[in-house]
Amino acid sequence: MILFAAEKAGLQFPGRCEPVFSDLSLTIRKGDNLRLTGPSGSGKTSLMRMIAGLERPTTGRVLALPQNTGMAFAEPRLLPRLSVLENLLFIAPDAGREARSMLDAVNIPDLADKSAASLSKGQAQRVALLRALLARPDILLLDEAFGGLDTRVWQVVRDLVFERANRDGLALIEISHDPARLLSANAKGICLA
Numbered sequence: 001m002i003l004f005a006a007e008k009a010g011l012q013f014p015g016r017c018e019p020v021f022s023d024l025s026l027t028i029r030k031g032d033n034l035r036l037t038g039p040s041g042s043g044k045t046s047l048m049r050m051i052a053g054l055e056r057p058t059t060g061r062v063l064a065l066p067q068n069t070g071m072a073f074a075e076p077r078l079l080p081r082l083s084v085l086e087n088l089l090f091i092a093p094d095a096g097r098e099a100r101s102m103l104d105a106v107n108i109p110d111l112a113d114k115s116a117a118s119l120s121k122g123q124a125q126r127v128a129l130l131r132a133l134l135a136r137p138d139i140l141l142l143d144e145a146f147g148g149l150d151t152r153v154w155q156v157v158r159d160l161v162f163e164r165a166n167r168d169g170l171a172l173i174e175i176s177h178d179p180a181r182l183l184s185a186n187a188k189g190i191c192l193a
């Protein structure tokens, strides 16, 4: 099943002489694992935003967009005035039981009622991932999302993502400058120059 397709897509921001990328044809199917690579400023995040439907190509065409995307970034972007659980229920109001069980799965069951503003970066990154998963995405987009995690916690996170990927067939798209922090060892690389 095709979740995203672009044909010869290019993206140029207003006021810029050069497009960020051009002539990019890409198809993402259910269950795919992709890694976006390329130097800083080459357009990895911009391409992710296009996959999520947040940027439109300025040349070429997008032929298919996913219905639901989940995104997590290096900066967790939680709502600081809400508790951890409230941040999760904001996305999925009826998923209280699932949210608590996911907090348990990533080793932070005691943080449910803590203020999001009081979390460490690694704790907040885990909550941001759970929020992305609770959106029931077809595609999970991870943009340097796990730099704050120690190896043991990172492995726990990886297990949860793959359990969901196997259950729901979600496609996984990752950006990480550190190959050791890629969840999928079998990800196909898309290199932006």
Ligand SMILES: Nc1ncnc2c1ncn2[C@@H]1O[C@H](COP(=O)(O)OP(=O)(O)OP(=O)(O)O)[C@@H](O)[C@H]1O
Pocket (backbone or CB within 6 Å): 013, 014, 020, 038, 039, 040, 041, 042, 043, 044, 045, 046, 047
């Ligand atoms: N909204 C925007 N308006 C104008 N220029 C933008 C916008 N978003 C990104 N850019 C520019 O597009 C280029 C690609 O940015 P992007 O964040 O996609 O790169 P990246 O490969 O993800 O970089 P990094 O690895 O440093 O995170 C950069 O030159 C950036 O300044």
